[in-house]
Amino acid sequence: MTNPAFRLNRRDFLRMMALSGGAAALASCGVKSPTGVPGTPNTPGANASVNVTLKTSGWPIDIAFTDAAPGTFNAGYNKALQAWLDLNPGVTLERIEFNPWDAAGLRTAVAGGTAPFCFPIGVLGGWNVPGIQASNAEGLFADISEAVAKNGVLDKLAPQVAASTSRWKSQDGTYFGIPYEIVSSEGFFYNREHLAEIGMEDIPLTWTWQDMREMALKLTKGDRKGLAMAAYALDWILPSYGIDFDGLLTRYPIPGRSFNWKWDFTTFADDIVEGVDLWRGMLFEDQSVYTDPNFWDFSQNGQLAAAFYEDRAAMTPGIHLFFSDMAGKMNKTILEADKYMSFARQPLGPKGYTYQLPFAVSAWGFNPDLKPVELDKAVSLFTYMLLGDGFVTTTNEIYSANKDASEVIRAIRWPYANKFSENIPGIEGSLNDAAGPYYAKRLQTIFNQPKQPEPGEYTPAEVNRGPGDTPWYDKLTRWAYSQDPFDVKTDAAELENIFNQQAKTFPSGVDENAFAEGIQRYYAEVTTYLQANAPEFYDQRFKPFYDLRIKPNFG
């Protein structure tokens, strides 16, 4: 199951694209009926007093498909949905025309009480923990704690998903979302045959951006470029130096100010210069990159992926969710695709640091205007269809067509947030094998990497979110592509001034002591993480930064 696309011009856009990519494909599976699908009021055990209408905008909880040939996803979905409706008489699903991936539209709908019963949390929260927690604090998601407990949601989740709660549970312990998908860190799909041509069997987890540059150059041959890359290349490279709009080394907390954060892009400006030089070296000297300032879409449907399909690029950016879609685009079976290509997480910075999480959980929130009885049914339906018996019913129907588990992988992106990523009752064999043994192994290795702490997990939700990242992206576009003369260090100083000037005008809505306590815990965890996983970065970058910026105020 895949979801509809939407435009965003930030790094988070990619995650959105990833999540959204296939709704079009799914929609093409069948035409939906124009009217609602009521439950069967006379089913034994029915609660006749319930009269609930849930408005849905489509995927992942849609009304029944009118086009549902046996053995397809649509048929499985219909069967599962009808089973739930039979158990919940009086509930009606109504389809509304609405795009939940449009942030402005969704905010308006939530404000005006016209939102569908569930919608992707990340759209309102900017796909990052502080934004999601802030959106929850603003009351944009319903508190579903009771329904989560009643429906046993936590027991239905994969253990690592259940443990990764920062995007669907508040710090006070209330639940405001239900995980649906695991989203890998951003990385690169690469052509295994081309890799073999340059004498490499695999891309190691420890590869660096310098390694990437050398590989891309070797892989450039004739009309083929070594790498296809989106316009925000530097937004991938510089954060691995700890430099970002919210980078580990470029944003620091301060007490006693109206706003709690301040920016410093000058202390490690040499690293910015190094990262910019690396990218521009690839682009202008090596000419090993297929890119353009207007290439923002790195989804499986974009120009970059097309260059990969057509062998005009040996590597292309993406996230793991694209794999099965990409296989389909190349007219390959999952297993054929496994032999043809694989996936590597982003390279490390020169000091061994990566800002990337091994995976993130994509969760869905619920309309805060739903009444308790509606909320109960909404959570029940969502859980049943995506985490529970409905999921099993759907996948079994797909499997029944030709007893091939890889058809399930093709229809529903793998792995899953529920407990069925390895085995599904009624389906023979391991899904790891069906997903492509090589790819599955690499993915599991990535997912099992240690997760670094995120500040939003420790500090209170800040409704006044402060300066946006626009100035950062302004500089990135200049540094990445501009052919006008510029000085990176001057730009870095200017960037710092803009952010700090903007920050001065923002108030803070969080308790100062709670913020300080959270910050202390956060940096303690970061210290532990870096000492264990990126010791060189810790010694040469983080510790000096900590001593300069954190210790005096929060040490």
Next chain:
Amino acid sequence: MAISSEQVAPVETPAAVQAVDTTKGANRWQYWLFAIPALVFQFFWGWYPMVIAFFLSLTNAPIRGAVTFQGLNNYSRLLADPLVSMSFKITFIYGIGSMLLTFGIPILIAIFLLEIPAKLMRVMMLLWFVPLSGIASTLFWRYLYNEQFGIFQWIATAVLGMEPQAFLSSESWVIFWLIFPGILMFGPGLYYMTGLQGIPKSYYEAAEIEGAGFWRKIWTISLPRLRPIISMTLVFSIIGSLQEFTFPDLMTRGGPNGASRTVVMYMFTLLNEGRYGDSTSLAVLLFIVIMVLVLLYRAFFKDDPDV
């Protein structure tokens, strides 16, 4: 001989003229009947949002929850934001450049078109004024400007033997390249054509008898007669160019380095960041700026062709 008022026979007002006198008696309800749809539309889509925007710009404008009065905090935050002044500067440059390149040239082209043989003129009009999809045209232009495989780059390097050009990646030139397509895509040329065709030929014939040349006729007949149309399109042009959003957003997303980010684009950015109060305040600021410019224009530009 002087004619007194008594000597002038009273003129009967025709019944048809009396019927449209909507300011009296029973006819008044008809006046309101026709006016109400426009008033209702204008109220809900014009005045009400405007008043609400002014109100919201003084609040925290939350998505949900209590609205709290913030005074002028939103405005002071915007005035301290370097990106706001930058976007206004870019918008003005864009607006002035846009008007210079896309406002004056169509007038000249319209005049020249009327000078060529009628058949050829019709073909030229078809080519020039053929209705194109704005989005499709934009995507097409994006392709033309592509630095790696665009046609303009090919012309610059392969045909003209120049160094590869930056086009939209050049901070210095990006505004020009954004305005440039407007020369070909700008619509008011059609208004000018219509206006020119409405000028009686006798004016030109009389001028020719008096010995007026081509440019003299343009200066003394065509341009003055076009003044009402020029005035109207100029106002639209001022408003439109200061509210520019779609084209630069699709072409550059404001880059590089924010060099093509207009006020409305920044407004949209703030909106996407959930800063509704700030975004609304910026909208109000832009409204005030445009209103002042239009009022100044109306004060100094007379659109009566006989003035």
